[in-house]
Amino acid sequence: MQLKPLAKGRFHNIWQQDDAFIEKTFRELLCETQLINEGDYLYRQGQVVDRLFMVESGRISLRYSAENGRRFQLGTMECDEKLFGEMEFFTGYRCQLDVVAQEPLAVAVCSCERLEAALNQHPKLAIFFASAMAVDYQDTLEIFLHRMLYPIAHNIAYDLYRQHQNKQPMDGFSKNYQEAERFGTTDRVYRRAVKTLIDAGLVIRTKQGLEIKDLDGLRQFLGNDSFD
Structure with a gap:
């Protein structure tokens, strides 16, 4: 999901107005910065997600590998305050996709514990996460369904x-x-x-x-x- 104000969805007008609050609140949760080399993984498929990464700028790719050796590439993405790991944060599932740096990246780290506390304290932040993830989910599902059918x-x-x-x-x-x-x-x-x-x-x-x-x-x- 993107930390930028949502341009679509039921609550997009609210996020246009409250962008400063959302960004300020989330950035206060970022505890460190890590350098990721080109070709390195932010996440590996199947790993336990214990932290979220925010990529301020830079290009990543997403892919899924099946046990039969086949691989599906979702594509590459130019990040602009893009957050990764939020789905797994809410579900508790292991990471579903490889997230790979296509160029050297500086990524900000957010612990799951700090994010959970902030969502309990700021319900509006939780609604923002829900809205952003719903948009991402339907956009991604459209790609998968189209590829399949x-x-x-x-x-x-x-x-x-x-x-x-x-x-x-x-x-x-x-x-x-x-x-x-x-x-x-x-x-x-x-x-x-x-x-x-x-x-x-x-x-x-x-x-x-x-x-x-x-x-x-x-x-x-x-x-x-x-x-x-």
Whole structure:
């Protein structure tokens, strides 16, 4: 979840007004700063979460590895006062995802005990956490459901269209095998799906990655799923 004021949700108007209170109250809970090297983990999948991390700025990635060897990459994220570990704080579950630094990071640490005391003392802070986590949950669930229920080519096209709309919460990778994992598939299947879209004249490959070539054609390819 993000410590910044929420731009959507039932209580977003309140957070626009009370941003100073939320940020001041939470920052008083931060007890130390840690340096994380590029490629190191903030959290490992399956570990017990006994502290929360806030990344002021910098890029991280999120991924899940299954016991059968397959891996799902949720994508990369440019952090702006982004908090990690809050879900596990409330549930008491072990960490569900690997959270990996994509560049050197300075992260602030918040102990679970101090946060629990602050939530008991400031109910408005608890409502903020609930609102922010609900937004993150539904955004993430949308990604998972879309990946599971639609073909690979459709998912790639949908991902590009959401980027065009500036509605994509997670960014992609520069390496093909990581992009394939982001769509829950292999490098070979991913490349074949991309070729389908290129051959249809819908996208082109550039030095920066895939880009939309025919926006109207892409909308038609996606059908009613474009959510204009």
